[in-house]
Amino acid sequence: MKKNIQSVRGMNDYLPTITLLWQKIESTLKKILYNYGFNEIRTPIIEKTILFHRAIGEITDVVEKEMYIFNDRNNESLALRPENTAGCVRAAIEHGLLNKEQRLWYLGPMFRYDRPQKCRYRQFHQLGVEVFGLSGFYIEAELILMISRWWYSLGITKYVRLELNSIGSIESRIKYREDLLKFFEYNKNKLDEESKNRIYKNPLRMLDSKNKNIQNLLIDAPKIFDYIDDDSKIYFTSLCSLLDNFGIKYDINHKLVRGLDYYNHTVFEWVTESCGLKNTICAGGRYDNLVKQLGGIDTPAVGFAMGMERTIMLVQETNHEFILSSSEFDIYLASFNTENNKQETLIIAEQVRDAFPNLRLIVYHGSGNFKKQLSEANKYGAKVVLILGKNEIENNQITIKNLYTSTQETISRQSMILYIKKLLN
Structure with missing residues (x-):
């Protein structure tokens, strides 16, 4: 007997019981x-490998260890996208979108060859937002406010926490990087072999290491906020003040640098500890140099x-009411099982769908009796059952x-x- 073919490790099937949610x-x-005011953009899941080398940085875990890379039949190196900021920037440059302000969003699968575990997969999905052509902290505040509205709409506000940091300008980061390297070289005997290479x-990238020994060592390490220029400090404190005015709670985390090289000024993460361990569920920041870095203006x-x-x-x-409401049907149509009845059932179903295009209606096409059909309606979470039996047909x-x-x-x-309109209202 041939062995059944299963999905690739770390790449999951999502079945109807979860896709409704x-x-x-x-x-x-x-x-x-x-x-x-955001508009959708759709980009390919495959890009030229060099795009991510230039955007993310060649000396990152994503590029060095995690990307799915292959050569096509023309021997050109291609990659499954590990993230989509680079793809959005590439598309904006290629199609001349940068001559005016752009507010874009995308949703789709990303790919990283990571060790599969809870909340971490090799194929994962991201909903992302990219804004081009707007400087200043007001747009950053608006994005954070929008994300806060997302959490409120999903009923999970109290389970997430915002962390903020400023990594300043490129120039200030260079000086910080030099001193941080000196610190690690001085403490090299306390580093494992992988960390010795990484410094x-x-x-x-050592700043967000999960290694407890590294975390203890970082207590005495130089702090990035001590190196950023005065303009960047004013910029960051102004953003924090604006968030305070809107009642947005946050923690300042000076170890937060984000995993990709293209960020500057503000970086942020929304984290949760409700899934058993601390996980980042949303993250981003400002990247004023990336467009030019990839050949744009x-x-x-x-x-x-x-x-x-x-x-x-x-x-x-955390929000079981949201889950229950996502799986419910509005109307279940039960019928007596004859050929004539089946046709009448479809006629009624289409009449209801014409009158109520936003309702979910399911028609029973099996051979069970009405008791079984009512049981099915309850399983589907239907609010209303329409019953078309022999007497109903005759009259x-x-x-x-x-x-x-x-x-x-x-x-x-x-x-x-x-009657249905009155009942559902």
Whole structure:
């Protein structure tokens, strides 16, 4: 017997029992994006490998260890996208979008060859936002306010926490990097072999190391905020003051640098500890140099990406009402199982769908009796059951059962739409 083919490790199937929740969450977030004036962009999941080398930086874990890279039939090196900021910048340059302000969003799969574990997969989905052409901290504040509105709409505000930092200008980071390297060289005997190599490649990446020995060592390390220029400090304190005015709670985390090299000024992360361990579910910051770095005109930019799997897991663990409402049907249509009845059932279903295009209606096409059909309606979480039995067919009637109150009434078919409207209201 041939062995069944299974999915690739770290790449998951999402079945109908969970995709309904995905759809409801996506719809909720997209509506808020629309309200804030954002437009969708769709880019390929495959890009030229050099794009990520230039954007993310060659000396990063993403590029060195985690990217899916292959040569096509023309021997050109291509990669499955590990993130989509670089792809959005590439598309904006290629299609001449940078001659005016752009507010873009995207949703789709990303790929990193990471060790699969809870909340961390090799194929994962991100909902991201990129803004081009706007400098200043006001747009950063608006993005944070929009994300806060996302959490409120999903009912998870109290389970997430905002962390902020400023990493200053490129120039101030260079001086900080030099002193941080000297600090690690002085304490080299306290580093493991991997860390000894990393400090020469990208010492800033040591700041968010999960290694407890490194974390203890960092207590005495130089702090990036002591190195950033005065203008960057004023910029950051102004942003914090604005967030205070809106009642947005945050923690300043001077170890926060983000994992990609293109950031400057503000960086932020929304974290949660409700999934059993501290996880980042949304993160981003300003990256004013990336567009020029990739060959475009000098363009200020800021953005973020939210991990869909982690957000959905948080909703599953903390907001059961949201989950229940995402799986319910509005109307279940039960019928007596004859050929004539089946046709009449479809006619009624289409009449209801014409009158109520936003309702979810499911038609029973099996051979079970009415008791079984009512049981199925309860499983689907239907609010109303329309019953078309033999008597209803003969008298041009329909029975409408309210599953919330367990009451029912038989009415004429002509009165059906008006009755349903009244019932659902």
